[in-house]
Amino acid sequence: MDVLAGSIDVRDLLSAPDLDDPSTPLSAPDLRLLIDRLHLRSVHIQRAALQYALSHRRDLAAALSRSSRAAASSASAASALSAALSALSSHPPLDAEIRSLARDILSAREELAERREALGVVAAVSALHARLRAAREGIRAGRVVEAAEAVRDLKCCLSSVCEEGGGSGGSEGEPAVFGFLRKEWTDCFDELQAVLVKIVDNSVKFEPEKGRVIVSSKLAGGEGIGVELDVALRAMEIVDVLDYGMAKIADLMIKHVMVPAISNSSVVVSVEVLNQEAVEKPEAILNVVPSLESQDYQDGSALYSRLIEIIKFICKFICLENRSFVHCFGKLTWSRISNLIITHFLSKAVPDVASKLIDFEDIIRCTIEFETKLKDMIFISTDAKEEKLSQFVHDVEVHFASRKRSEILAKARNILVQYDYPDRPITEEGLMQVSSAVGYSSEYVADLLFQPEKCYISKSATQLMKLVHETLKDACLSSTRVAKEFYHAARDALLLYKAIVPVKLGKQLDSVSQVAINVYNDFLYLSQEILGLAFEYRADFPSGLQKDAVFVDMGPTFYQIAEDILEKQIQLVISSLKEAIDSADGFENTHQSQQYEAAKFSVEQVIFILEKVHIMWEPYMPALTYKRSMRITLDYVFSRITKDMLLLDDMAAEETLQLQRLIHLMLENLSSLFESFIAKVDGKDKVLNHMLWAQLDEMLPSLRKFRKLADLFDMPLKSITEAWESGELIHCGFTSNEVVNFIKAVFTDSPLRKECLWRIGSSSAST
Template identity: 65%
Template structure:
C-alpha cells in the first residue's frame, strides 16, 4: 500500500504540475478549467483505492491514520497553493473524508462498547452467583484497602471493558480518545442505571445478591478513583482531565452505602419482629410464655446466623464486622431492656431468663468468633475475646452482665453498683432500683440497698 499516502500524493502533484506547465502553459484560467474536469474523478479514485482501504478497524491503528490525515491535508493545501482547487476548502473532499472517518470510527466504537456493557449487565445471572465453581476470580483486591471482596462477574467484565476503552483512548487521537473516554464513563453509569432496577426485589430482601451488589458498587467506586492515576499520563495532550471520573466515585460509594444500610434495616426489622414474639419475656415461669420466649431467642439466633454466613463470605472483612456490630448492638440492647422492664420476677423466672441469655450467647459463639481478631488456630471464646467484643458492642457487655445479676444476692448487686462495675456495663441507677424491686421482696435490707444506690452516683 501507500502507507501515509505521501508517495501517491507526490506523484499526483507531479502529474498536475506537468499538465499545468505543458498543457495549460501556466495559464491560471486554463489550470482551473482543467481542475474542474479532473479533480472530482481524481479525488474519487483516491478515496476508493487508497483512503477507504486505509481506514483503521481498531484503535491501536488510529495513530498511524493520523499520518494519512496529515499527508492528505498537506496534499490539498499544496493543490490550493497551485490554484488547482479553491482556497475556501469547498473542494477539500479528501480532508473531509478523513476527518469524517475518524469521527465515525469514534462514534461506532463508543456504541459498540455500550452495547457490550448493556449485554454484560442484562445477561448476567445474579440468582446464585456463589454456586459457580469458577468464582475464584470474582474475589478481588480492593484498590485503597488491604482487603478482598467478592464481586459479580458482570462488574468484573464491565471493568475489563472500561480498562480496554481507556487503553484504546491512550493510543488514539484527541478526538477519538474523547469518545472512548465517554464510552467508559457511560458504561459505568449503565451499571448504576440497570442493575439496581433489575434486582430491585433482591435488594429489598436480605439476600447474598444484595451483599454482592453492594460490593460491586464499593469496588467500582475505588476502581474509578484509580483510573486517573493509571491512564492520565498516557492520554493525548489536552484530554487528561477527561479520564478523571472523580465525580462518579462518590455516587457509586453512596449507592454501596445505601444498599448496605437497607440490608441492615431489613435485618433489624426481622430481629425486632422476632423479639416481639417473646412478649417482653414476662411470666417465663409459665410453660406457654417460656416456650414463646425460647422460640423468640431461637429465631433471633437463626436470623443472626443466616446473616453471619451470608455476609462473612461476601463482604470485605472491615465492612462485615462493622455491619454486624450495627445489627447486634440493638438486639442485645432491646432484649436487656425488655427483661429489665419486668416489674415482678419469681425465682423461677430469674433462672429462665438467665437460661435464655445463656442460650443466645452459646448459639452465637461462631458469630462472635468471626468478629474478633484471633491468631490461634483453635478459636474459642476466652477472656480476651469477650473484651474485644464488649468494646465493639457495648450492649453485649450489659447483656452478659444481666445473666450474672439474675443469680446474684442483693448485697452483691449493691456492692457491684457501689464499685462502679454495673455503671461501666451500662446500667443506670433507675434500672438497678427497678431490677431490685422486681426480684427481691420488700425488706429493711432492700430499702437500705436502694438507698445506697440512690446515694451513689453512677
C-alpha cells in the same frame, strides 16, 4: 409736456385758509380770482403744447405715416381674404385635391423610410455575412483566436439585427435571411469548435500500451497551418467551450494515467522534457510504467507525491500554467481523482483498532498538505466543498470513534442486562474470608484500592471494569478527538451500571438477599476503581484530554449508592429481628411453660436470622464492612432484649432462671458468629475463653451489658450493690434506674433491699 402731467388743485389757486370746510361759501372776489387764475393757466398750457408739437414734428409725422400704411395693408388683406373665400366657394373640389396631395406626400415619406430601413438591414446582413466569411477564412488560415472573437461578437450582433429586422430568434414569420444567418453562424461555430478540439486532441497523445502521454505545443491545423496548443485553448475560452474541449483529454487522463497511478502502488512516474523549439515534435512525455518494486503507501506521501508530479505535468504542459485552464481541468477531473484516492487508499488505510488510529494522523497531515498544494496550483478552488479528502479523513476518525463508542456501550449494556453474580452454596464449615476461600474464582475476588481488603464482586462488574480499562487504554493510544470519545464511552459504561442494575434487581434489593450484598460490593468496588482511573491513565492520555478527564465526580455517587444498599439491608434484617423479638411479648411470665416456649422460640428465631445473615454476609463482604454491619445488627438485638428484660417488674425466682437460660441459649448458639469478629481464632480456641470475650465486649458494648444481665440473675443483693458501687455495672452500661428497677423486680421488699437501694441512690448522687 410736464405741464400736463398731474391734475390742477383749485385750492392751490385760492388764498382762503378755510376752503377745507364744506360749509364755508366762496365770496365773489374769490370766484373772480379763481377765474382769472384758471385763464392764465390754460394759456400757459396751450403755449406749452404748441411748443412740444413744434419740437417733435418729425416723430409725429412718422407716426401718422405708419398708421396710414397699416390701415392700407389691412384693407389689402381683407380684400385678398375675401377673394380667396370667394374662390373656394366657387370651386368645391379644391379641398379634396389638397387632402389627396397631402396623403400622397405622407405615403411617399413612409415608403422612403421603409426603403432606408430595409437598406440598413441589408447592409447589416451583408456585413454580418462578410464577417462570418472572414471568420471561416480565419479558421482555415489558423487565426483561431481572431476567429473565436469574431464568432463571439457575431452572436451578439446577429441577435440585435434579428430583433431590428422583426425576427424573434427562430419564429415562423421571420425573414428567411435571418435563418440563413443563424445557420451560417452555427456552421462557423461548429467548424471552429471541431478545429479547436482536433488541435487539442492532436496536441495530447495517449499511448496506454506504453504508459505514455505525449504533449506537443505545435501541430498542423487546418490547411497545414501550425496552431499552438495555448492558442487553441484561449480560443476555446473565448467561445466558452473550454469544458467541452478538455472533456475528452480529462477522461483519457483519468483512465490511462490516474487509475493506474492510484490503484497500483508498483508504478513509477517520470517526466521527459524535450526540445521545445522543434516544430511538430513532442515537448514533454509523461511516463507511468510498472515497477518491480512495490511501494507501500503508508502515510500516503508516496502516492500524493506521485499525483502531484502528474498534476504538475498537466498544469505545465497541457494547461500551460494558465490559471483558467488549470482550474477548468481540475473541475473536470478532481471529483473522480478524489473518489479513486478514497477507494484505493484512504478507505483501506482506516485502522480497525484504536491503537493504530494515532498512525492515521500522518495520513491526515499528508492529505491536507496534498489538497493545500492543489489549491496553490489552482487545480481545486478554496471552497470547503472541494476538500473531499480532508473531510473524509476527518470524518473517518470521528465515525470510527463514534462507532467504537456505540460498540462499547452496547457491550456494557449486554453485560449488565445479563447480570451474573456468583451463586455457590456456602456451608457453615466452609465459612472463611474471601482472601483465603478455597474454590472461589480469583477472577471475582477484587482488591479494594483504598482499603487493605478484598471483596467478592459479580461477574458483570468484573467484565464491566475490564471493558472500561480496555477502553481507556485505547484512549491512551488514540488522538485527542478519538480519546475523548473513548473517555466518554468509559464514563457512560459505568453510569449504565448505576442506571440498569438497581432497576433490574429491584426485588432482590428490597429483601434480605445475597444479590443485594453482591450489588453493594460492586458499587463499593466501582467507586474505588473510579477514583483510581484518573491517576492510572491521566499521564498517558493525549495532552488535549489530560485536563478534561475527570472521574472523581462519579466515585462519591457510587459509594453513596453502596452505603444506601447496605443500610437498607441492615434495616431489613433489623426489621425481621424486631418482629421475632416482639413475638416474645416482652419476655413476661417466662416461669409459665407456654410463655417460656414462646420466648424460647423468639430467641431461636433471632438466632436463626443472625446465623443466616452471618452466612450470607461474611464470605462476601469486606471484613470491616461485615463487622460494622453485624455490630449494628447485634447491638440492636442485645440492646432490645436487655431493655425488655429490665422493664419486667415483680419477677419470680423461677422466672429469673428462665430468663438467664434464654440469655445463655443465645450466647451459646452465636459462638460461631462471635468468632467471626475475632481476627484469628485457633482451632483450640473454638470455645470462647475469657480473653476472647473481653475482645468481644470491647467491640460490642451491648454484649457486655447483655452478658452481665445474665450474671445479675444469679447475684445476691449485696453483690449487686457492691458491683454498682465499684462501677462495674456502670462500665457494663447499666444506669441507676435500671439497677433500682431490677432489684425491685427480683427481690422482695426488706430492710436490706431498702439499704441497698439507698446505697445505690447515694452513690449515684455522689457521682
